[in-house]
Amino acid sequence: MALPSAASPLRRSQRRTAALFIVPFFVLFAVVMVAPIGYALWMGLFQERSSGLGFGGAERVFSGLDNYTDALADDGFRSSFAHIALYCALYIPVMIGGSLALALLVDSALARAKRFFQLALFLPHAIPGLIASIIWIYLYTPGLSPVLDWIGAFGGTWDFYSNDHVLASMVNLCAWQWTGYNMVIFYAALQAVPREVIEAAVVDGAGALRTALRIKVPMIASAVVMTVLFTCVGAIQIFTEPKLLNQRGAPSIDTEWSPTLFIWKAGFVQHDYGLAAAASLLLAALGIALSYFVTRLGNRWKAATS
Amino acid sequence: MSTLTHDTTPTSQSDTGPRPAPAETRRRPAANLLLSKGIVNGILLVAAFYTLMPVSWLLFAATKNHRDLFATSGFSFGDFNLFANLERVLTFNDGIYLRWFGNSILYSVVGSAASTLLCVATGYAFDKYAFRGKEKLFGVVLGGVLVPTTVIQLPMYLLASKAGIVNTYWALLLPALVNPFGVYLARVFSEGYVPNEVLEAARVDGAGELRLFARISLPMLAPGFMTILLFSFTASWNNFFGALVMLNDDSLYPVNLGLFMWNSVTQQQPEYYSLVITGSLVAVVPLIVAFVCLQRFWRSGLTAGAVK
Numbered sequence: 001m002a003l004p005s006a007a008s009p010l011r012r013s014q015r016r017t018a019a020l021f022i023v024p025f026f027v028l029f030a031v032v033m034v035a036p037i038g039y040a041l042w043m044g045l046f047q048e049r050s051s052g053l054g055f056g057g058a059e060r061v062f063s064g065l066d067n068y069t070d071a072l073a074d075d076g077f078r079s080s081f082a083h084i085a086l087y088c089a090l091y092i093p094v095m096i097g098g099s100l101a102l103a104l105l106v107d108s109a110l111a112r113a114k115r116f117f118q119l120a121l122f123l124p125h126a127i128p129g130l131i132a133s134i135i136w137i138y139l140y141t142p143g144l145s146p147v148l149d150w151i152g153a154f155g156g157t158w159d160f161y162s163n164d165h166v167l168a169s170m171v172n173l174c175a176w177q178w179t180g181y182n183m184v185i186f187y188a189a190l191q192a193v194p195r196e197v198i199e200a201a202v203v204d205g206a207g208a209l210r211t212a213l214r215i216k217v218p219m220i221a222s223a224v225v226m227t228v229l230f231t232c233v234g235a236i237q238i239f240t241e242p243k244l245l246n247q248r249g250a251p252s253i254d255t256e257w258s259p260t261l262f263i264w265k266a267g268f269v270q271h272d273y274g275l276a277a278a279a280s281l282l283l284a285a286l287g288i289a290l291s292y293f294v295t296r297l298g299n300r301w302k303a304a305t306s
Numbered sequence: 307m308s309t310l311t312h313d314t315t316p317t318s319q320s321d322t323g324p325r326p327a328p329a330e331t332r333r334r335p336a337a338n339l340l341l342s343k344g345i346v347n348g349i350l351l352v353a354a355f356y357t358l359m360p361v362s363w364l365l366f367a368a369t370k371n372h373r374d375l376f377a378t379s380g381f382s383f384g385d386f387n388l389f390a391n392l393e394r395v396l397t398f399n400d401g402i403y404l405r406w407f408g409n410s411i412l413y414s415v416v417g418s419a420a421s422t423l424l425c426v427a428t429g430y431a432f433d434k435y436a437f438r439g440k441e442k443l444f445g446v447v448l449g450g451v452l453v454p455t456t457v458i459q460l461p462m463y464l465l466a467s468k469a470g471i472v473n474t475y476w477a478l479l480l481p482a483l484v485n486p487f488g489v490y491l492a493r494v495f496s497e498g499y500v501p502n503e504v505l506e507a508a509r510v511d512g513a514g515e516l517r518l519f520a521r522i523s524l525p526m527l528a529p530g531f532m533t534i535l536l537f538s539f540t541a542s543w544n545n546f547f548g549a550l551v552m553l554n555d556d557s558l559y560p561v562n563l564g565l566f567m568w569n570s571v572t573q574q575q576p577e578y579y580s581l582v583i584t585g586s587l588v589a590v591v592p593l594i595v596a597f598v599c600l601q602r603f604w605r606s607g608l609t610a611g612a613v614k
Contacts, residue, residue: 010509013514013515014435014436014515015435015437016515017431017435017515017516017519018431018435018437019437020516021427021428021430021431021435021519022427022428022431022432022443024424024427025424025425025427025428025484025489026443026446028424028480028483028484029446029447029450029484029486031480032462032480032481032483032484033450033453033458033484033486035465036458036461036462036464036465037453037458037461039461039464039465039468040458040460040461040464043461043464098353101349102350102353105346105349105350106350108346110339110342110343110346110347111346111347111350112343112347113347116354117350117353117354119598119601120354120357120358121353121354121357123357123358123361123594123597124357124360124361125597126540126590126593126594126596126597127361127590127593127594128543128544128546128562128589128590128593129544129546130544130546130562130565130566131562131565131586131589131590132360134565134566134569134582134586135360135361135363135364135586136360137569138367138579138583139360139363143376144367144375144376144380144579145380146363146379146380146381147380149379149380176356176357176360179357180357208342233454236454237454237456237457239456239547240546240547244569247569247570248573249573260456260457260547263457263460264460264551267460267463268551273464276460277460277461277464280457280458280460280461281461283454283457284453284454284457284458287452287453287454287457288452288453288454291451291452291454292452295448295451295452
């Protein structure tokens with residue numbers, strides 16, 4: 001067993017260290033991520049069926065892909081995706097447009113106190129989502145809300161929870177939390193735009209607005225597209241905001257308004273674990289597909305620019 | 307040390323100075339420039355008002371007693387009751403809020419410190435050591451980044467209830483330990499911050515691999531460590547859905563879930579409003595302070611995440 005190479009004990013100790021560093025993570029990874037997905041795959045194959053006249057309780061029987069077809073055929077599950085699509089159609093232009101505009105303004109040579117504005121606009125991101133939702137729900141509540149007082153002072157009235165307004169109320173709540181965050185990302189991307197390009201445009205006689213829209217925005221287009229996709233991945237998981245609006249009695253936000261609310265209800269209210277597991281996996285598949293698309297796109301851009 | 311703590315944001319603060327005045331602007335009348343300046347900064351002020359208003363309102367609301375909360379307008383003072391409110395929050399129901407706060411700290415601080423150490427060790431090993439199947443394993447990590455955590459929460463609950471850890475500290479701590487994105491970041495940071503030559507030199511001097519990691523690499527990775535720590539700290543401090551799914555026993559709640567429960571009875575019992583408001587303020591103030599002090603790390607993490 002005499003290995004003469006001097007590198008060998010070193011090699012061996014390196015391999016041992018690598019194992020020591022990597023194994024704990026992968027053990028936990030298997031327990032926390034792989035096992036639940038495997039278990040959900042298994043659970044999704046069974047349904048509870050009450051036997052005969054319903055005496056003797058329910059029985060768990062193998063049902064193949066029935067849970068998946070049931071989920072896909074469920075009106076609640078289907079319309080939850082329609083809700084998210086509608087929400088995204090309003091939320092993404094408002095939030096991404098807002099963060100892009102603010103990033104361009106902070107980046108412009110005319111802006112003062114840049115550090116203050118960045119900090120102030122990013123601050124909502126330090127507030128946990130649940131607390132942000134509670135604060136805004138109170139700001140939507142008559143009697144508590146200074147916002148409603150201001151609207152009233154101008155002779156207006158507004159019901160944040162009504163069917164026509166509640167989607168806008170939810171969009172506002174989420175935009176408040178995420179606009180500053182994405183503004184910082186866009187601002188960082190703008191800082192990486194070569195200054196010569198901008199100066200050249202200015203020498204050619206382009207004004208500040210024209211430079212911003214024609215030169216700067218196209219140059220950070222990849223960051224914008226990535227952010228939109230990440231926002232979609234977040235949107236399909238939305239839970240806290242509709243949950244709280246539902247709790248407040250907003251009539252059009254029902255208990256299965258979003259896909260995660262649907263899963264929550266199937267699992268914890270109806271105790272239909274097979275359906276909940278199948279719906280979780282379908283949603284996870286959508287999320288994974290979206291994220292995979294984002295990373296692929298990101299890598300291609302990185303390869304193209306380097 | 308300070309030379310190592312470079313920001314991955316390309317000098318976001320240093321080049322905010324005036325750019326060379328463009329020829330056209332120089333010709334333009336000063337009044338016009340003043341107007342543009344006014345518009346740009348005016349819009350930014352309005353935006354800053356929008357982002358700061360809700361938290362400022364919370365501050366005002368926390369100083370009011372129940373009657374003034376509804377009787378006075380949002381941005382005015384009634385009787386000054388901040389300390390009475392604080393006392394009520396901290397002593398309500400035998401001091402359950404303090405217990406929640408302690409739980410939050412346990413979940414977030416212990417969870418994220420352990421998770422970050424795990425991420426940094428794993429990412430470092432992926433960067434510095436050669437072993438069989440390395441890139442395949444790293445592909446698994448990247449696959450983990452893609453899985454939306456909210457969505458596997460229910461399967462996780464089902465499994466945890468089989469394992470008998472639902473309604474224990476482990477139900478939140480165990481999932482918090484695994485952060486595939488943190489491993490990805492740690493590998494990137496390790497490539498950038500820890501030069502291989504330094505490690506080789508130390509090996510020649512006879513340092514063991516563990517000592518190398520603890521004494522040389524870990525200090526070099528400190529800024530990366532902080533960034534990952536902040537990310538996972540916020541993720542666990544914000545984790546409301548996981549707590550809602552996993553916990554029944556209110557003595558195990560984090561602050562988030564406790565406030566949610568208080569908030570859910572406000573419509574029947576409006577005296578809970580001031581508990582939720584003051585409780586939210588107490589939960590938010592340390593976060594804002596930490597956030598302002600640690601800005602640099604947020605920024606570098608954000609930009610690293612954005613270019614992934």
